[in-house]
Amino acid sequence: MKTVEIRNMNKRFGSTIALNNVSFEAYEGEILGLIGENGSGKSTATSIYAGMQKCDSGEMLFMGNPWNPSSMNDALKKGVGMIVQENGTVPGVSVAENIFLSESQRFKKGPFVDRKRMINEAQTALNQIGADHISASQVTAMLDFQDRKLIEIAKVMANNPKVLVVDETTTALSQKGRDIIYAIMEKMKKENGTVIFISHDLDEIMHVCDRLTVLRDGSIITTFNKAEFDEDAIKTSMIGRELSGSYYRDDYGDPAGEEVVLKAENLCHTNQLDHFSFELHKGEILGIGGLSHCGMHTLGKVLFAAEKCESGEFSVHGKKVNTIAEAMKMQMGYVAKDRDTESLNTEASIKDNIAIAGLDKFAVSGFLILPGNEKKYVQKQIDGLSIKCTGADQYVSALSGGNKQKVAFGKWLGRESEILILDCPTRGVDIGVKQAMYQLMYRMRQEGKSILLISEEMAELIGMSDRILVMKDGALKKELFRSKELSEADVIQYMI
Numbered sequence: 001m002k003t004v005e006i007r008n009m010n011k012r013f014g015s016t017i018a019l020n021n022v023s024f025e026a027y028e029g030e031i032l033g034l035i036g037e038n039g040s041g042k043s044t045a046t047s048i049y050a051g052m053q054k055c056d057s058g059e060m061l062f063m064g065n066p067w068n069p070s071s072m073n074d075a076l077k078k079g080v081g082m083i084v085q086e087n088g089t090v091p092g093v094s095v096a097e098n099i100f101l102s103e104s105q106r107f108k109k110g111p112f113v114d115r116k117r118m119i120n121e122a123q124t125a126l127n128q129i130g131a132d133h134i135s136a137s138q139v140t141a142m143l144d145f146q147d148r149k150l151i152e153i154a155k156v157m158a159n160n161p162k163v164l165v166v167d168e169t170t171t172a173l174s175q176k177g178r179d180i181i182y183a184i185m186e187k188m189k190k191e192n193g194t195v196i197f198i199s200h201d202l203d204e205i206m207h208v209c210d211r212l213t214v215l216r217d218g219s220i221i222t223t224f225n226k227a228e229f230d231e232d233a234i235k236t237s238m239i240g241r242e243l244s245g246s247y248y249r250d251d252y253g254d255p256a257g258e259e260v261v262l263k264a265e266n267l268c269h270t271n272q273l274d275h276f277s278f279e280l281h282k283g284e285i286l287g288i289g290g291l292s293h294c295g296m297h298t299l300g301k302v303l304f305a306a307e308k309c310e311s312g313e314f315s316v317h318g319k320k321v322n323t324i325a326e327a328m329k330m331q332m333g334y335v336a337k338d339r340d341t342e343s344l345n346t347e348a349s350i351k352d353n354i355a356i357a358g359l360d361k362f363a364v365s366g367f368l369i370l371p372g373n374e375k376k377y378v379q380k381q382i383d384g385l386s387i388k389c390t391g392a393d394q395y396v397s398a399l400s401g402g403n404k405q406k407v408a409f410g411k412w413l414g415r416e417s418e419i420l421i422l423d424c425p426t427r428g429v430d431i432g433v434k435q436a437m438y439q440l441m442y443r444m445r446q447e448g449k450s451i452l453l454i455s456e457e458m459a460e461l462i463g464m465s466d467r468i469l470v471m472k473d474g475a476l477k478k479e480l481f482r483s484k485e486l487s488e489a490d491v492i493q494y495m496i
């Protein structure tokens with residue numbers, strides 16, 4: 001039986017045609033993959049179905065009946081839940097309040113809210129998805145990106161949806177988080193529900209999905225059944241041409257320079273960093289891997305002086321760095337994992353986001369900004385990273401998830417930073433652009449720049465790094481060197 005049916009759906013945003021006559025369906029007991037390049041319309045189509053926004057024209061059915069949810073909450077109550085690509089929690093309130101947002105009526109006790117019952121029920125929802133390490137009474141802002149995602153999942157699953165949309169969630173999660181989602185998806189499938197799964201990780205998608213529908217520029221291109229899954233055929237249908245050249249760098253036996261550009265000694269920070277020391281060399285891509293709470297994301301923040309450590313110190317070219325301004329002066333750049341809150345100002349234009357980091361690059365004699373220079377500088381990044389937008393003045397909030405990520409990357413790229421700290425830089429980016437980003441990173445390395453690549457993707461770490469430091473509980477667990485023989489299992493054994 002068909003659960004989801006979308007017929008001839010159209011959606012425009014100003015001059016952008018986000019959806020062009022889109023039709024597809026999903027059945028009971030299946031996991032349907034939805035893939036396509038950044039900006040192809042995946043989030044738009046699914047979020048309309050989940051009640052987040054309206055289409056301009058088209059028809060939707062749920063279990064064979066007309067479907068027109070008035071809001072996401074309305075859709076969820078009626079059986080369609082979505083885990084959104086962006087951050088879907090409110091930071092300033094408790095975990096329980098996020099889970100039962102807009103349901104406070106349910107917990108009314110006279111004029112008051114029965115907080116105890118609400119917290120209990122929220123904790124049950126968390127425990128049920130296997131996220132019992134999160135306390136329902138905690139303030140959400142204290143939690144990291146992964147745990148905040150798990151709260152959204154608990155909220156959706158507490159409503160027992162018939163249809164679940166998972167939008168590009170897994171690339172932001174560590175293996176533990178991913179396993180939680182996979183388990184939920186399998187369970188839904190077994191119980192005759194439907195999952196619509198969006199991801200840019202082809203291996204993952206081919207592994208978990210039963211069918212695969214491909215979108216390109218707002219149009220449906222084709223649908224593959226599991227038996228027809230073929231990596232090259234899927235890639236070609238996504239980008240409309242064959243993807244040639246290697247994905248990661250393919251050189252071995254070309255060691256980085258000897259010169260130390262960044263040196264960290266005995267960094268300690270709450271329970272995130274435990275006497276962590278390392279050196280980054282000129283022309284080196286240094287990978288940092290570990291489980292999501294191993295401290296590697298904190299390390300990135302500390303090195304850009306975006307967070308203070310309690311003891312220990314680090315220096316760049318022998319000079320101590322205490323503030324972000326000093327870090328930038330030392331030609332450092334930082335792409336944070338949580339791009340929407342830490343790397344970008346989404347309520348500003350692409351131009352302003354990219355230009356801010358590059359000010360000193362196009363300003364004449366340090367302060368005079370020539371609009372022509374600024375424009376050229378920004379356009380270069382838009383073209384280089386094929387950022388899909390209506391122009392440099394478009395607000396970042398209007399971009400698709402992957403295109404936001406490209407802005408965060410372009411911001412530091414254009415500045416020709418000497419040292420780049422990249423925390424999950426290719427998150428949510430499609431395969432074509434991912435390849436381009438890897439090539440850029442390699443070119444920077446060849447130019448003698450240094451990159452600290454913090455990543456939860458083993459293949460990326462192994463494929464790109466000269467050296468990998470594996471972290472566990474805030475400390476250095478193992479140093480591994482670039483080699484053809486290095487396997488994912490070789491790295492993972494030191495993480496757990």
Ligand SMILES: Nc1ncnc2c1ncn2[C@@H]1O[C@H](COP(=O)(O)OP(=O)(O)OP(=O)(O)O)[C@@H](O)[C@H]1O
Pocket residue numbers: 013016017018036037038039040041042043044045085168388389397398399400401402403428
């Ligand atoms: N609120 C908005 N205002 C203006 N344009 C928008 C808005 N939301 C989406 N768009 C545009 O619609 C198109 C489709 O975007 P959508 O977010 O659906 O892409 P996507 O396939 O989910 O991409 P990604 O893989 O990067 O997440 C893009 O060109 C995007 O810029």
Ligand SMILES: [Mg+2]
Pocket residue numbers: 042043044085167168400401402
């Ligand atoms: Mg999207």
